[in-house]
Amino acid sequence: MVISKLRKEFLEYLESVVKVKEPTNLYEPIEYILKLGGKRMRPVLTLMSADLFGVDFYAAMNAAMAVEVFHNFTLVHDDIMDDAPLRRGKVTVHEKWNPNIGILSGDAMMISGYQYLETYDPEVFKKLVQVFSKTAIEVCEGQQMDVDFETRADVKIEEYLKMIGLKTSVLVGCALKMGAIVAKTSEENAQLIYNFGLNLGLAFQLQDDYLDTYGDPITFGKVIGGDIMENKKTFLYLVAIRDCNEEDHMILLDLYSEKRADNKDKIRAVKRIFSQYEIPRIIKTEIEIYTQKAFECLDLITISKSKKVALKEFGNSLMQRDV
Numbered sequence: 059m060v061i062s063k064l065r066k067e068f069l070e071y072l073e074s075v076v077k078v079k080e081p082t083n084l085y086e087p088i089e090y091i092l093k094l095g096g097k098r099m100r101p102v103l104t105l106m107s108a109d110l111f112g113v114d115f116y117a118a119m120n121a122a123m124a125v126e127v128f129h130n131f132t133l134v135h136d137d138i139m140d141d142a143p144l145r146r147g148k149v150t151v152h153e154k155w156n157p158n159i160g161i162l163s164g165d166a167m168m169i170s171g172y173q174y175l176e177t178y179d180p181e182v183f184k185k186l187v188q189v190f191s192k193t194a195i196e197v198c199e200g201q202q203m204d205v206d207f208e209t210r211a212d213v214k215i216e217e218y219l220k221m222i223g224l225k226t227s228v229l230v231g232c233a234l235k236m237g238a239i240v241a242k243t244s245e246e247n248a249q250l251i252y253n254f255g256l257n258l259g260l261a262f263q264l265q266d267d268y269l270d271t272y273g274d275p276i277t278f279g280k281v282i283g284g285d286i287m288e289n290k291k292t293f294l295y296l297v298a299i300r301d302c303n304e305e306d307h308m309i310l311l312d313l314y315s316e317k318r319a320d321n322k323d324k325i326r327a328v329k330r331i332f333s334q335y336e337i338p339r340i341i342k343t344e345i346e347i348y349t350q351k352a353f354e355c356l357d358l359i360t361i362s363k364s365k366k367v368a369l370k371e372f373g374n375s376l377m378q379r380d381v
Contacts, residue, residue: 060368087163100233101126107237118240124174125233131167193232200225227259257352267292283325289314
């Protein structure tokens with residue numbers, strides 16, 4: 059109930075502040091992507107964090123908006139880089155308009171993220187901007203690593219985990235820490251809630267990797283097998299490459315050298331190898347490990363146990379999702 063209430067309050071606020079103005083070709087794509095749907099995980103975490111540390115969650119609403127706008131900015135640009143046709147089951151911004159509009163609208167979203175933080179007092183503003191800017195740079199680093207991996211044949215599992223940590227997890231940690239900063243809690247608490255987010259973010263992205271290959275296309279909102287068709291070196295692929303025999307190793311390398319994006323036989327062949335080496339079980343175990351690490355960080359925060367229940371429920375719900 060807490061999560062659904064916060065999501066509802068955030069969506070109402072988003073509806074009230076996101077408006078189309080001139081030039082419409084700049085602002086319509088922003089409204090489109092922000093109102094396209096999604097779990098709103100990050101802004102809800104910002105609001106939950108503020109509430110967790112004893113302030114009215116509404117005080118963190120603009121910080122939550124900054125996080126959500128920045129996240130969606132990265133999606134617009136990532137979709138252009140990946141030439142992705144769908145986002146949340148709908149046409150991507152660059153397909154609905156064009157790549158140039160997508161780039162410029164994304165740039166405007168990045169800047170507006172900072173504008174939402176201008177509503178806070180100078181001390182809080184400085185701390186928010188510091189973690190926000192650090193996170194923004196790290197997300198770019200993670201994206202570049204992801205791009206670099208496309209042309210590398212020697213990517214290690216540890217490198218992949220570092221990449222998704224930068225590309226995905228740091229923003230989850232940032233969302234939680236920004237709520238803690240608004241609440242003016244201790245530095246120790248703020249760092250612990252950040253670490254909780256880092257581990258939860260890793261679990262979340264690994265779950266995303268799993269769903270991309272084994273999810274339901276109706277609920278997941280993306281083409282199933284997209285990572286395989288795009289030759290993405292995900293956790294599943296890297297573990298398979300590490301564990302499989304020489305024959306299957308060569309088959310995987312050959313399959314991942316294909317450029318055809320619509321090859322259903324390729325998806326079936328790759329999934330056969332994944333299943334043969336129990337890759338789905340291995341990734342589920344890894345997801346559980348990072349989820350438990352997140353909860354261990356949460357346990358160390360100096361607040362009542364009852365206040366931690368909502369965040370634990372949220373974490374568990376993310377790991378049981380099919381979207």
